[in-house]
Structure formats: structure tokens, C-alpha cells
Amino acid sequence: MTMILTDGSPGAIADLVRRIVHARRGLSRAEVVAWVSQFVDDVNRADAAARIGKVINTMCELKDIGCGTMRGEPVLVAVPERRIALPDDTVVVLGDHGTSGGTTSEQLFPEVAGGATESLVEFLASLDEPVSMSGHRALETIGRWTGDDPMPPGLRMALSLSGAFDPVEQKWSISKENASFLNEWFNLAPSITSSGEVESPDESQRRVMQAPACSRMIVEAGPGSGKTHVASERVISLVEDENLAASRILLLSFTRIAVAELRGRISRRLHETPHVASLQIRTFDSFAARLLAGASVSSSGGHDASIRAATRLMRSDNPLVADAISQLEHVVIDEAQDLVGDRKEMCEAIFALLDPACGITIFGDFAQSIYGYQRRGTAGSTLLTEVAKRADFTCAQLDRDHRTRTESLREMFSSVREALRDDPAGSKDGYFRIREQIKSAAIEHDITGFAVHPSTTGGLILTRSRRGLFTAAEDMRAEGRSFKLRLPDRPPRIEAWIGALLGGLPAATRLSRDDFRSIHEALNPAPSRDFEECWDILLDLDASGRDHISVGNIAEGLEDPPLELLSDYEGRSGPLLSTIHAIKGREAERVMLLLTRTPSSDEVDWAEESRTLYVGATRASTELRTGWLSQKKYYTIGEPERFWAARPDHRLIEIGLEGDLIDWAEFVRSVHVTNEADAISSIWHFSNDEPRAAAYPDPDGRLVLKTGDHDGTAIGCLSDGFVELMQSLRKVEPGAALPEVVSGISVVGATTVVVPGRSGEAASLALMPLLGGFASIPR
Numbered sequence: 001m002t003m004i005l006t007d008g009s010p011g012a013i014a015d016l017v018r019r020i021v022h023a024r025r026g027l028s029r030a031e032v033v034a035w036v037s038q039f040v041d042d043v044n045r046a047d048a049a050a051r052i053g054k055v056i057n058t059m060c061e062l063k064d065i066g067c068g069t070m071r072g073e074p075v076l077v078a079v080p081e082r083r084i085a086l087p088d089d090t091v092v093v094l095g096d097h098g099t100s101g102g103t104t105s106e107q108l109f110p111e112v113a114g115g116a117t118e119s120l121v122e123f124l125a126s127l128d129e130p131v132s133m134s135g136h137r138a139l140e141t142i143g144r145w146t147g148d149d150p151m152p153p154g155l156r157m158a159l160s161l162s163g164a165f166d167p168v169e170q171k172w173s174i175s176k177e178n179a180s181f182l183n184e185w186f187n188l189a190p191s192i193t194s195s196g197e198v199e200s201p202d203e204s205q206r207r208v209m210q211a212p213a214c215s216r217m218i219v220e221a222g223p224g225s226g227k228t229h230v231a232s233e234r235v236i237s238l239v240e241d242e243n244l245a246a247s248r249i250l251l252l253s254f255t256r257i258a259v260a261e262l263r264g265r266i267s268r269r270l271h272e273t274p275h276v277a278s279l280q281i282r283t284f285d286s287f288a289a290r291l292l293a294g295a296s297v298s299s300s301g302g303h304d305a306s307i308r309a310a311t312r313l314m315r316s317d318n319p320l321v322a323d324a325i326s327q328l329e330h331v332v333i334d335e336a337q338d339l340v341g342d343r344k345e346m347c348e349a350i351f352a353l354l355d356p357a358c359g360i361t362i363f364g365d366f367a368q369s370i371y372g373y374q375r376r377g378t379a380g381s382t383l384l385t386e387v388a389k390r391a392d393f394t395c396a397q398l399d400r401d402h403r404t405r406t407e408s409l410r411e412m413f414s415s416v417r418e419a420l421r422d423d424p425a426g427s428k429d430g431y432f433r434i435r436e437q438i439k440s441a442a443i444e445h446d447i448t449g450f451a452v453h454p455s456t457t458g459g460l461i462l463t464r465s466r467r468g469l470f471t472a473a474e475d476m477r478a479e480g481r482s483f484k485l486r487l488p489d490r491p492p493r494i495e496a497w498i499g500a501l502l503g504g505l506p507a508a509t510r511l512s513r514d515d516f517r518s519i520h521e522a523l524n525p526a527p528s529r530d531f532e533e534c535w536d537i538l539l540d541l542d543a544s545g546r547d548h549i550s551v552g553n554i555a556e557g558l559e560d561p562p563l564e565l566l567s568d569y570e571g572r573s574g575p576l577l578s579t580i581h582a583i584k585g586r587e588a589e590r591v592m593l594l595l596t597r598t599p600s601s602d603e604v605d606w607a608e609e610s611r612t613l614y615v616g617a618t619r620a621s622t623e624l625r626t627g628w629l630s631q632k633k634y635y636t637i638g639e640p641e642r643f644w645a646a647r648p649d650h651r652l653i654e655i656g657l658e659g660d661l662i663d664w665a666e667f668v669r670s671v672h673v674t675n676e677a678d679a680i681s682s683i684w685h686f687s688n689d690e691p692r693a694a695a696y697p698d699p700d701g702r703l704v705l706k707t708g709d710h711d712g713t714a715i716g717c718l719s720d721g722f723v724e725l726m727q728s729l730r731k732v733e734p735g736a737a738l739p740e741v742v743s744g745i746s747v748v749g750a751t752t753v754v755v756p757g758r759s760g761e762a763a764s765l766a767l768m769p770l771l772g773g774f775a776s777i778p779r
Ligand SMILES: Nc1ncnc2c1ncn2[C@@H]1O[C@H](COP(=O)(O)OP(=O)(O)OP(=O)(O)O)[C@@H](O)[C@H]1O
Pocket: 193, 199, 200, 201, 202, 205, 221, 222, 223, 224, 225, 226, 227, 228, 229, 230, 365, 368, 402, 403, 584, 585, 586, 587, 618
């Protein structure tokens, strides 16, 4: 072995460590440190030893060398070689390779020519702890860790492999490709834009934003033209420039997430405006629920039934309702191309009651109309097409695409939209032509192994159908990849710690900071947010401006929860898997659009299929890829569709859709829950452990979900709707005897729920489990 005086760089130290371990196959750690120290040119021996120690730790962590103990003494041993391909196409080698990286190399691991044994994707996927670091600043190619918290081990390992990394100084220098890969992998670059920055409008946007408050306007424009952006700017301008009172503006959109995003953006901009909280920014469903509650009309049977009841109410000449609606001075509606059936009729009922001076701004894009199956016989009719026929509306356009970052995407966004406009009826040939146009705008297409493709570390993975989504999730799982899953038709999730801490307390309960601290400290397992963070969130929700909180106020604040407490997916890190339908209106830098060879089913609506592909492809701002998916076979049942499968002695049925559990108040009443706090504590424990639960029949003929066996704590109760479906799968009458047990139900999390007060009392809080997977029903 030649003796070299090193510059003390981590790469040089690693090289020396590797040499001696390679030569001796295994020796004590102290011996390695002593041997390497003599070559390190540092006057302070203790510093040098500490430096060498850190490098050795990093090498052990990455299994470049093995570490263990022999007779109580730490030892280092040689381990087999692994070659890891990095996103920038270089290959680094770990383990017992006998390759010298050169004594001045900044890199901890030498680069080699030739094939790799695994990719960085596989390496990172194999780590135990998936890491999502959203909220941190994105990594630059040259940088230094400045977070107050210690650098997560996953990031440390990834940086060590990706280029020059100094584990002592926590500094790095890596290639552009590797940096962008790591940003995606660790969620460092926000992939779904929800930025609240003020962007200066283009001319066409300005015309819409600044139109007189009384104008009635349809704004029909393509993806990325800023419809949602302009919808919120329109509201801001109505308040700031046209002096409309916040309470007289109604903005309706589809999902709670979209509404929370709009509300967040608008209230940040209007924070100095008095009564900004009285802006009515709602989903169609919550608008209907409010209207019914205001008129003391109760409605059961889910969202669609409430929408129909609200429409009937508005058409019933009820003076209170007519008065409330006629007070409005402006109504804004987003995504009008998807307003069909009951929701479309509800909007028309609203319009009929508006004062003639009330303005209306409707945003939509014909090319993104993808809810045809809701139409029920009124083919082609959406709020957008209906209003376009009215003489009292003018049409405006937005003419710039603000989403795309590449020329090929920009070109595809507009040419496919033209193709869709030219052929509204659609055809099979037209569909395949559009598919080819989309594929040629992709930076890669025909990807077959999307689940091992290095691009699928972040961004969106989109499927046409739920069936495709389930299959894609299974493929990712089989490769050990972490991902987030957005299942349509699932209940919304509000962070569970609120229900876990305050659930079951009477609405009138008041808590001081110290009271809350002791509840927070006692919660086991501890919530993911620390005491200070939780307290600040609750003070905001309470909104009374006092230094204590009341449960009733928090419950009221959660009726329109802020975005930071809401999520519409399960899983913590990795790309977001979603159906195209469930992702409309959102965007990401990177999109993997998964195609199936031909759309299945006998009666294909080719125009709708084409528009759906278009919506999927236009979510991408920078990188679009297309891949192939071979869908698994499942049977479906019910509306919305859910999967089931037959087994020799049982059937499996998908569980966890919205409405599969009865609501909290009914659960407490009908299952005779005497101690709500106990039930909530069990739900909290259960949702953290994510084990399986089972449902057992009770004497009243209900299927009660329990932890453990029949004597476990009740944590929920299956709804009549679910039980009916289940009985029909068993091919028995709905009222026939229930099975002795329905097992295998996964508790995938929990959500805080608001429990409406009885007869005018304030609302309170509870915690409900979120279910997933397939329930097993004996034949
Ligand atoms: N004037 C502008 N300047 C800069 N960025 C803008 C501007 N207008 C919109 N954007 C940005 O462009 C992107 C697309 O905007 P937005 O999502 O509102 O479009 P959209 O028309 O609603 O799209 P889609 O129909 O696909 O839902 C967003 O990231 C938005 O912040």
C-alpha cells in the first residue's frame, strides 16, 4: 500500500478507509481511524478523528462498508459490490470494489464505467423511512443544509451518492439532473402549484377581472389560461375596486380542496378588508347544505339528494330563501363545463332568483368536459352550453397559456383543443389521432415499466379509470415504491389530531393554553404537530381573537377547513396517483399519463374519451410522459362503482367510499356509545397502527365496526347502503340475516369530523376512521 498524504477531503478519507477494509477484509474501527489519521494533514488530531468518524458513519449507513461488533468492539468489514445508476447517467460503486476514487476526489463514492446493479430509484425505495420534505426549499446544484432540524438520513444518503457531498459540513455539489431528481423525490419542489403570489394579469385576463360588477359573462378558455386564477382575481377586484360587500359575493367550485385553495388565496390578498370571512366561497354541496340548514329543511341521502332538495327549495317560493339569494351582487362559477344534471339545475335555480343587477361570471372549457356519464339523457347539455345560448351573457376569452414551459406542450394544448372543437361528436379514429398528438408532445412515450421508471418519484401519475388506478397502485406497491393515492369517492380528510384532542367534548368547552397543553401532552401516540403549532392553528380556527379556544368555535371554523388541514389522498411521499377525473383543475411539473391499449366497454363515447385524455395531458407544465398499463380484472357493483372479487368461500368488496360508515351522531345514538372519549381514543390508536378491523352484527341488526374481536371497542357502524350492496353480493334479500363477521377491513387513517348540534345548539367535534382495502364477506 502506497502512503499518501491526503487533503482531508471526505472523498480522500473514504478512499483510505475503503483501501484498508478491502485489504484486511475486516478490522476494528479504532484501528481504521488510527491508520487513516496518520495521512490526514490536520494539526488537531481530535478534529481529524471526528471527521474520519463522520465519513465512516456515512459509509456504513450506505453499506459501502459493513459495521458490526466483535467481542464488544466495533468492527468494519468488506461487503459485496453494488453499482448504482444516477439520474444523470453516471454510475457510482459501493462496497468491496477495490477501485480507487483518487485522493483528491470530492466524491465519497467513485464513478465507474459500465452497467449498474440498481438505480437510485430502487436504492431510495428500499430505505425503510419514506421521506417527504415538502415545505423545505428546493436543492440547488451547489448548496449547504441550513435547516434547523437535522438533515434526514434519506437525503444524506441520496446526496452522498449523487455527487460531491461533505457529511461534516453538510455541503454538496451535484449535477443539475441529479438535483432535479432529488427535488422531485423528496418533494422539495412543490409539484402542485398553489402559489399565492400576485401575478400580473395578461390583457385578456385584465378585461375579465375588471369588468363592471353587474356584467354577466362566460369566460371560455383552454387549459392553463388562468381561469381559476382569474376567478379569484375577479372576486378580489369586485371587493377592492367595485366596493361590493364580501357577504354579497358567492363563488362556487367543485371540490373542497379547490374551495380551500381559492379561499386561502383570496383571503391572503384581502386580509385588510373587513368581513372578508363573510365571502361565500363554497362547493356546490356545501352551498346546498347551508341553504337547507338556513331554511331548517333536513335532507338525508347524500350530496346529490341535498342538491336536489336545495333546488326544490329555491323553486318553492320560500320568501326567506328568495330573499337570501336576491341579496347577492355577484356570482362566480368555476369549471362550468362539468356542471350537468342536478348541479346544473341548482345553478339555474340560483340564477332565476338573482336580482337583475346581480352580475355572473362563469368559467369553463368545452374541451375539458368529462362528466358525461352524469348527464342522464340530456346529452351534451352543460351549464356552459346552456348559458352560451342566453342573450343576457357576453362571451370573453383568455388567450394566453400560462402553464406550459415547453414549446411542444404549448403546441399540443392548442392543436388538440382545435381538433376537439372541429369534431364535437368524436370518433374512434379521432380518438387515436389525438392520442398520437399527445404522445408526440411527451418527452418520452410508450413507457412500459412506469413503476420502476426514475421519473415516477414525484408529480402526478394519472389513469383513465378507477380500475387503472387500483392496478397502478398495486404495481407501485410491488416495486416497493412510496406514493400518494387519491381515490375518488372517498371522504375528505381533515387532520386527525383535532378530533383526537377535542372530540367528544361539549361544544361549550373552553380551553386555555395550559389546559390545551396538558391534553396535547397526554395524547398517545403523540400528534405529528407540536404543541405550539397545534395551538396556533386552533386559535386561527377559533377566530374569536381571545387567548382561549372554544370547541364550538373550532367546529364552526372547520366547516370550511383551511387547505393546510385538508388532504384528499393517502400516503406521505412520492408521486400522487389519481384518476384524471379526480385531478381536474390541478397541475404539476411532471405527469405520467398511463394509457390502456384500447378503452374497454362496448359503448365508448369517443369524444368524451378524447377530452379525458386531453384533461390528463394538460395537467403537465414541463414534463409529460405516457406509459402503458395492463389493467387487472375486477367486477364492479353499485353507483359510484366499486370493485369486488369472488373467492371460493368468501367475496371481497371494496370498502371506504364516502357514506360507507354512518355519521358520528347517528353512530353514537344507534350503537349506544356511552363513552365517546373512549371510542375516539381507540380510533386514534387504530388509525396510527393501521391494522385490520372487523364488523359484527349487533342485536339491532347493524354491522358494528370493532377493534380486535367481537368484544372490542366500537369505532364505527356500516351504513344501510353498504349493507344492502353487501347483501346483494351474497345474493340474499336485503333484510336477510347478516353474516357473523365482515373481516379484513383496513383502517387507513382517521379524519376529524364536525358533529352538527341538535336543535340549534353549536356543533362539536369527533374523530372517524377512514377505511380502505377490501372487506371479506363469508358466502
Ligand atoms: N397572469 C399570469 N401570470 C403568471 N402566471 C399565471 C397568470 N395567470 C395564471 N397563471 C398561472 O398559470 C397556471 C394555470 O392557471 P390556472 O390553473 O388558473 O388555469 P386554468 O385555466 O384554470 O387551467 P385548467 O383549465 O387546466 O384548470 C397557474 O399556475 C397560474 O398560477
